[in-house]
Amino acid sequence: MPKIEDVAAKAGVSVTTVSRVLNNRGYISQATRDKVAQAMKELNYQPNEMARSLFRKKSNMIGLIIPTVSHPFFSELVYHLEYYADQKGYKVLLCNSNRDISKERKYIDMLKKNQVDAIVMGSNVQDVKHYLNLNLPIISFDRTVANNIPIVTSDNYTGGRLASRLLVDKGCRKLAHISGGVGGPNHAALLASKRFQGFRDELPDTGIEHVSLELEITGLGDKRNVDELVRFFQEHPDADGVFATSDVLAALVIQACHQLKKTIPQEMKIIGYDDVGIASLVWPRLTSIRQPIREMSECAIELIAKLLQGEEVSMINSFPVTLIQRDTT
Amino acid sequence: MPKIEDVAAKAGVSVTTVSRVLNNRGYISQATRDKVAQAMKELNYQPNEMARSLFRKKSNMIGLIIPTVSHPFFSELVYHLEYYADQKGYKVLLCNSNRDISKERKYIDMLKKNQVDAIVMGSNVQDVKHYLNLNLPIISFDRTVANNIPIVTSDNYTGGRLASRLLVDKGCRKLAHISGGVGGPNHAALLASKRFQGFRDELPDTGIEHVSLELEITGLGDKRNVDELVRFFQEHPDADGVFATSDVLAALVIQACHQLKKTIPQEMKIIGYDDVGIASLVWPRLTSIRQPIREMSECAIELIAKLLQGEEVSMINSFPVTLIQRDTT
DNA sequence: AATGATGTGTCAACCGGTTGACACTAAGGG
DNA sequence: CCCTTAGTGTCAACCGGTTGACACATCATT
Known part of the structure; x- marks a missing residue:
């Protein structure tokens, strides 16, 4: 794995300059930009996101806790959540709780330790206390949790x-x-x-x-x-x-x-x-x-994005449902 | 978020000692161990896994790329993979490629940047070159990739x-x-x-x-x-x-x-x-x-665990299929 | 009394990347 | 000719935690 140092050496510039190119800050000439890009390509360099996350205190990861993906409702939900998360540059850590409260708690701790930026709870949420002093955004899917946790649901x-x-x-x-x-x-x-x-x-x-x-x-x-x-x-x-x-x-x-x-x-x-x-x-x-699962998922990700930017969001986000008539009625 | 420093201060010991307790190395008296544990509990301290991963060069995350979780085969697969991954202390980063080769490539790069320890490919794998100079274990699910990539399949x-x-x-x-x-x-x-x-x-x-x-x-x-x-x-x-x-x-x-x-x-x-x-x-x-999806998933995770310990694994891991007779024949 | 195991502290380097402070040069404008 | 802006480098601190080297106790053995 090449590091930023290697890129700097190959491009004949300083580490700081490479970092400046990477993050687009300060003055950089097009020539240097090209040299650096070239070096990166040759070395097949990818900046280590862990190191960046550590410094920035932002991982761009969101944790997703659901009972089980094997249930079609959740599998569709997860599909769309991941889609919109990806659109906004977030990665999804998936956790199947099986509605087991102790497993749920372990997952919450794990996600926190791993510095996820936010958690989407689609599982039960029973002991509210555990979630309140978590100092990261949580949003809940179709479940009531506490009145300070935004919720996405349908009617x-x-x-x-x-x-x-x-x-x-x-x-x-x-x-x-x-x-x-x-x-x-x-x-x-x-x-x-x-x-x-x-x-x-x-x-x-x-x-x-x-x-x-x-x-x-x-x-x-x-x-x-x-x-x-x-x-x-x-x-x-x-x-x-x-x-x-x-x-x-x-x-x-x-x-x-x-x-x-x-x-x-x-x-x-x-x-x-x-x-x-x-x-x-x-x-x-x-x-x-x-239930408009796609729209609800999109909303959930948008809520998270807003929360992470410190914006206010509405606590209850309810979507209309529609009757789909087919052949069993 | 409390850091190790805070724990050390509260417990009245040095950071090194806390780290030693955390990682179980060197000599530590039971008394100190208790003091530290107490301080951690009081502060609700969780070690920052990113920082640890950075140092250890091991994230305990595995990336999972599949066409879409919304398909029942994959949703069951993902369920079991996550289950066994969790058992072994791995976290799962989920990616839906929709069989789109360019998206697949982007996900591979993303996973690499994020320092996953291994990748499970359940999606197409078309341009082999892209995966070969990835210096991390890949295992492929039900797809042939290259002869140096282990594969889990059924008969x-x-x-x-x-x-x-x-x-x-x-x-x-x-x-x-x-x-x-x-x-x-x-x-x-x-x-x-x-x-x-x-x-x-x-x-x-x-x-x-x-x-x-x-x-x-x-x-x-x-x-x-x-x-x-x-x-x-x-x-x-x-x-x-x-x-x-x-x-x-x-x-x-x-x-x-x-x-x-x-x-x-x-x-x-x-x-x-x-x-x-x-x-x-x-x-x-x-x-x-x-197809024995559960067993195949278990095998996939075991393969990864072995690969990460530098053990040799068999390249082709094929599982028997069974005929389940019900009412359509 | 010497030896060795146990227990804890200090210090510095490291993981890989980011950032601010500051210095220096070259070019262009007034 | 002075001033500003652009472009790059050096250096050090930092994110949060880990680890090895080393020092210095204390306590039990022999």
Whole structure:
């Protein structure tokens, strides 16, 4: 690995001059600039970003903590976050917490030790204290944390209402609400619980009843998930509409319906949430509530960029959701 | 951010002593050890890993370049890679290249500048030269690069044969081979082309003919992909067996079949590849060739750990694939 | 009493790059 | 001819932590 000294020697200038070229400061003639550039090229020189970061006290790295990238919602989220981070010159350190609080804490410490400039939390955030005296920007994705931590979310409440309303409008008489997440249950801090709220608030004056099941997802391909759904629907044979809080859950519901020989959407209408890729890869294609993941990711990165420049940002950044009608309703 | 100096002051010892405690070298009494630990706790001190890395010339970071995490194969891969990396104390810098060669190059440079200890390439690797004079370990995932770069792969050839054989055994008379990837076509360097080879090698003595389609996947949810498949099957109405080189493609084939009112598996048998989560989330549940992604990821990280300790490693690390029979065959 | 292991401190160099202070030269303008 | 601006160099300090050399204790052994 060549160092700045080697470049200086090869170009026949001083280290300071090379640094000046590198950082574009002070007076430098075009001739010197060229000589230095030439030397760099010949040596295939790349400045050591660690050394620069150390001096600047800025690493241009952001840490990303999520439950697991293997869930399609997070994999799409991570994709877009990385894209926009890269656009702004940030690198992404990825951490899968599996919603394990102790692992989450370890990751936070690790990220801090490694001098990330900011952290995006897409995982649970339970013990708030741990995050407050971290003197670096944190932004939270779809989770409430504390009122001094900016949050990016989408309109979960309206999402829930839209889902209910659609099922009601399509003539459903008894609804089922299926929730659950990979790697542990969803807690109240998770804003997704507002979906349930919205879902229920749409029902009172319709006289439509609803039942609810919280699934403890064990792994995407695990047949036990479907089995539990089948049992649930056997207990509630009159349920004719399902709101699943993620498309993955909705896909499992579809499987349960097939197993129970219920036709979709005739005997059972299903609506999912997120509108990730899988929604249009299952059959029938899934009606879903779309979260604008790309836009939310872009917003998250912009928030970070602003925070790092000391600008004020709004604490709550909520995006509208849209109903995507396909073939399950 | 407290520094080692502050800890020394608070504990009433010298910086050297703190460093000795931190790194467990030389003689230190238990009393001092405790005093220092206490001071660290009180100050909430975390050693600056950048500074340490700079001195040690080892960052414990590994770079990961893949086409896109949003594809389920890669999202599962990344999940496991990060898991095992973390186990061994490595952090993961994630890069989505979208199979764009210039972006790939930029990422490689970026990772080098940022002093990653090693790179895992799960993306295309086309201009070999660029990677050879990188004086850091690279390992390649399921792609051939150069004979001095270790590679982790699975037995694609056998995978192809297993798929063919199953379709033949199940009585198919005309097979279709569907390939294609997200973000650009698959090239010869991609070992997945061996799947096609294996697929074909199983056919000659059976007298079964086959046709092939390379799809240019535009995005998971894009309906045009299905339309193209529908057209293809209309051109080949007698095709009754499909080998898709990924489960995502197989899911699209299922959609095309539904659209064409072909029953699965009676009129059309389908087998996918990878056996990622989606394989058991579609209906009918997909028969697939399973790649042991977890084991492959573990191997990749172990290879890196060995390379970083200067140990010799085997250049080709191929894992067996297994046929997972479900309901599409 | 000499020896050696243990425990801690001081000091300086180093990792690779950045920056400010300052000196010096050459060229151009008024 | 003086002044300013451009262009480059030298030097040292700094980012935060690590390490080796060396000095100087203390304490237990022999």
